[in-house]
Amino acid sequence: MSGSNQITIYHIYPHENRKKHHKHIQSEVDFSKESPRGAAKRELRKKKQKTESVAVEQSEDDDKAFFLHKPYLAFHSPPKVLYNGPDKKAKPVVLIHAGSFWREYKLQYGDSLAARNVIDPRGVVKWKHNGGTKEELKLDDRKLxxxxxxxxxxxxxxxxTYVRQVQTNRQNGTGDDPNVVVGGSGNEGQQIAKAEGVVYLRWERPFSLKTRQYKFTYADVEFRWKGTKSVRKSGLFGVFMRYTQLKLEAQLPATISGKEAGTSVCLGKYISSVSKQKHGRLELYGEAISNLRDHITRLAMKNGVNENQTEKGKSLRDTELYQLIIATAMCMIQSEKQKRAAAGKWIKDALEGGGDGGGE
Structure with a gap:
């Protein structure tokens, strides 16, 4: 990740590639008096022939990263977890439930997710915080x-390690069993966690010419990730860059913009990468996001919300708005990547089918 006071740039990598960077190793040998056939010159030519891949260890940028974890639990589909930090040891801030065919994502967020013993080492919500049956979870979407x-x-x-320890405790009759709920059947006997809020990101126009459009609403403000053609690049594949980028716009209501409803502001953009080692680059405009956050806070206080209940004292990256922007970007990025892969497979299958059907 890199950034400035105005623009923050996040480089989106798959987990296994996120710390790999290519750089040239600089030699400290003085070549000014060296023969062209000397050992130092030969070593330099070898280094020029091959760029070394260096795994960057912990750096100061890691503390400013976000990490999206996809837990695996056989026969279940637990939500992904967005962490405000470089790994699972960081603070969990958003649970992302994916719907079918990229149509809808349910995002549960809030400080309660970071409370002790809510998310276990598997990366899923503990059973003691289960909100109820499938029907009960639908009635209150803040339940986990x-x-x-x-x-x-x-x-x-x-x-x-966690699962084995639980199994050992069960065999020895020691420790607390995470499956045993205090107070009998159901979770009525204890305080269970709930998300502070829920946002739905929806693929808005799947069957239209504007297929790259995703919408969500937060604090009565409508946000849209939508296709844009503002970035152009030269080169063989430069013409296709217009189809691999999206921008985030906030549709400001009159109460915030001070003008007629419909005024919009751009908060960031995403440019995908053709490399298999990297998803792409996400740029967020800090000043625009900060101004919008301040407007939302002032409006909430005007409507009777206590200042202590707002996020006025938090840094920008620690606010719900910023973290939801990151979370919706991750949904959009993976959705676009999967749709392109599916479209490519369909085209390949169609071409192969056409070729097979051409013979006798």
Whole structure:
């Protein structure tokens, strides 16, 4: 990640590639008196032939990163977790529930997710914080869905040490069993966590010429990730860049803009990468986001919300608005990537089918 006071740039990598950077190793040898056939010159030519791949260890930029974790639990589909930091040790801030065919994403957010013992080492909500049956979860979308620790851990599931410790405790009759709820059946006997808020990101126009458009609403402000053609690049594939970028716009109501409803402001943009090692680059405009956050805070206080209930004292990246922008960007980025992959497969299958059908 890199940034300035005005623009913050996030480089989006798959987990296994996020710390790999290519750089040239600079030699400290003085070549001014060296023969063209000397050992130092030969070493320099070798270094020029190959760029070394250096795994960057912990750096100061890591503390400013976000990490999206996709937990795996056999026969279940737990939500992804967005962490405000470089790994699972950071503060969890958003749970992302994906719908089918990229149509809808449900985002649960709030400080309650970071409370002790809400999310376990597997990366899922503990059973003791389960909000109820499927019907009860639908009636109150702020309730969390919890997951039990099974007697058997399936291959590929995370939290191996945690699961084994739970199994050992059960065998020895020691410690607390995370599946046992205090107060009997159901979770009435204890305080269970709830999300402070819920936002729905929806693919707005799947069957139109504007397919790259996603909408969500926060604090009565409408936000849209939408296709844009503002970035152009030269080169063989430069013409296709217009189809791989999106921008985020906020549609300001009259109460915030001071003008007629419909005024919009651009908060950031995303440019995808053709590299398999990297998803793309996300640029966020800090001043525009900060101004919008301040307007939302002032409007909330004007409507009777206590100042202590607002996020006035938080840094920008720690606010709900900023974290929801990051979370919706991750949904949009993965949705676009998966749709392009699906479209490519359909085209390939169609061409192969056409070729097979051409013979006798």
């Amino acid at each position: 869905k919890g997951y039990k620790v099974r007697t058997r851990r399936f291959w590929g599931e995370q939290g191996k």
